[in-house]
Amino acid sequence: MSGARPDYDIDAWRRRIPLLASHIPMNNCSQAPQTDVTRAAAERYLESWNTSGMDWDTWMEEVGLAKAEFAKLIGATADDIAVFSSVSEAASAVASALDFSGQRTKLVVSEAEFPTVAQVWLAQERRGARLSYAPVRDGMIDAAVYDTLIDERTVLVSACHGYYMNGFVQDAARIAARAREAGALSFVDAYQTLGTIPMNVRATGMDFLVAGNLKFLMGIPGIAFLYVRPEIVETLRPTVTGWFGRANPFAFDAKSLDWSPTASRFDTGTPPVINAYVARAGMEIINAVGPAKIRAWLEVLGARLIDGGRARGLTLHGTDDMRCKTATTAFVVRDSHAIEEAMRARGIVASARGSVIRLAPHFYNTIDDVDRALDILADVEHRT
Numbered sequence: 001m002s003g004a005r006p007d008y009d010i011d012a013w014r015r016r017i018p019l020l021a022s023h024i025p026m027n028n029c030s031q032a033p034q035t036d037v038t039r040a041a042a043e044r045y046l047e048s049w050n051t052s053g054m055d056w057d058t059w060m061e062e063v064g065l066a067k068a069e070f071a072k073l074i075g076a077t078a079d080d081i082a083v084f085s086s087v088s089e090a091a092s093a094v095a096s097a098l099d100f101s102g103q104r105t106k107l108v109v110s111e112a113e114f115p116t117v118a119q120v121w122l123a124q125e126r127r128g129a130r131l132s133y134a135p136v137r138d139g140m141i142d143a144a145v146y147d148t149l150i151d152e153r154t155v156l157v158s159a160c161h162g163y164y165m166n167g168f169v170q171d172a173a174r175i176a177a178r179a180r181e182a183g184a185l186s187f188v189d190a191y192q193t194l195g196t197i198p199m200n201v202r203a204t205g206m207d208f209l210v211a212g213n214l215k216f217l218m219g220i221p222g223i224a225f226l227y228v229r230p231e232i233v234e235t236l237r238p239t240v241t242g243w244f245g246r247a248n249p250f251a252f253d254a255k256s257l258d259w260s261p262t263a264s265r266f267d268t269g270t271p272p273v274i275n276a277y278v279a280r281a282g283m284e285i286i287n288a289v290g291p292a293k294i295r296a297w298l299e300v301l302g303a304r305l306i307d308g309g310r311a312r313g314l315t316l317h318g319t320d321d322m323r324c325k326t327a328t329t330a331f332v333v334r335d336s337h338a339i340e341e342a343m344r345a346r347g348i349v350a351s352a353r354g355s356v357i358r359l360a361p362h363f364y365n366t367i368d369d370v371d372r373a374l375d376i377l378a379d380v381e382h383r384t
């Protein structure tokens with residue numbers, strides 16, 4: 001491996017990822033690779049199911065441990081976390097707790113939201129909501145636009161932390177503070193940043209933070225977590241609800257609708273148990289390596305991608321400033337899906353999105369991985 005190294009034992013971590021024997025995964029903005037521990041976690045559930053027939057106490061405990069691991073990643077406690085099967089579902093539950101019948105009907109949404117989140121807010125127009133969009137220009141959002149968009153008619157501001165297209169990072173603390181000042185709530189989708197950028201929800205001050213697990217959290221589809229600021233939780237009554245949102249889910253009273261005093265009031269039905277096993281194992285990896293150390297290494301790899309892409313005549317999408325960028329780097333290509341396929345045939349797993357191909361390394365990737373991915377991308381792009 002050439003030159004620089006991260007501040008952890010990268011070789012030991014690489015040994016835990018079987019896919020590295022045949023591929024270079026650079027698609028972490030889409031799906032992280034399997035590790036021995038995430039696989040073992042799934043097998044632990046299968047074994048428990050197989051040998052005990054049913055062990056709900058242990059399975060529910062495991063869901064609680066997954067919530068706690070997510071909480072640890074963001075500087076919260078397990079009581080501040082609800083569990084869902086997707087970010088879309090979590091956003092829908094938040095939306096269902098909002099009231100658009102008064103003066104406040106405005107939802108400030110960024111054009112950089114992953115469409116599913118914006119679509120949840122758009123669906124609220126039937127309930128009286130009106131959307132105002134923070135525009136994307138040259139793959140970025142000017143932070144100052146929120147100062148004018150957020151006003152006394154705003155119910156909630158929805159701002160993705162990292163832009164799925166090119167990794168552009170918004171200043172979540174600034175947006176949350178502006179929302180709070182105007183009496184509005186803030187909702188941050190951190191799916192593209194959690195695990196690669198340290199996050200502390202208490203210091204940052206947002207009301208809601210949501211993320212799923214299959215990208216930089218090293219997990220699988222079918223599970224997502226929602227943080228709800230404990231100071232507001234008892235003011236919210238989501239109509240997307242179910243028995244796990246009750247003070248005592250096992251009261252079995254079909255004639256009452258009480259509310260858990262914690263963020264579990266946002267829980268709905270039986271949680272995704274096997275997914276929680278895997279999610280916890282994935283997040284344990286990230287917490288063990290440490291988001292600050294991961295960030296430091298990904299800044300090195302990100303700069304290498306930007307400079308190396310430029311040197312190979314590739315066209316960058318969005319900013320080249322690593323201070324407001326994740327490790328995901330996007331290049332504009334002629335046919336992103338054909339490029340993805342051609343790269344995969346040569347051992348590089350990249351991720352196509354519309355007009356761009358994304359190269360998204362993670363903590364286990366090396367400088368050699370980045371250089372090889374760039375060489376192959378330049379080769380297939382310049383050849384097509």
Ligand SMILES: Cc1ncc(COP(=O)(O)O)c(C=O)c1O
Pocket residue numbers: 085086087088089113114116117160162164189190191192212224
């Ligand atoms: C930032 C972001 N939010 C949300 C999603 C999708 O969320 P879900 O499919 O869990 O609803 C994605 C990508 O899949 C994403 O990149």
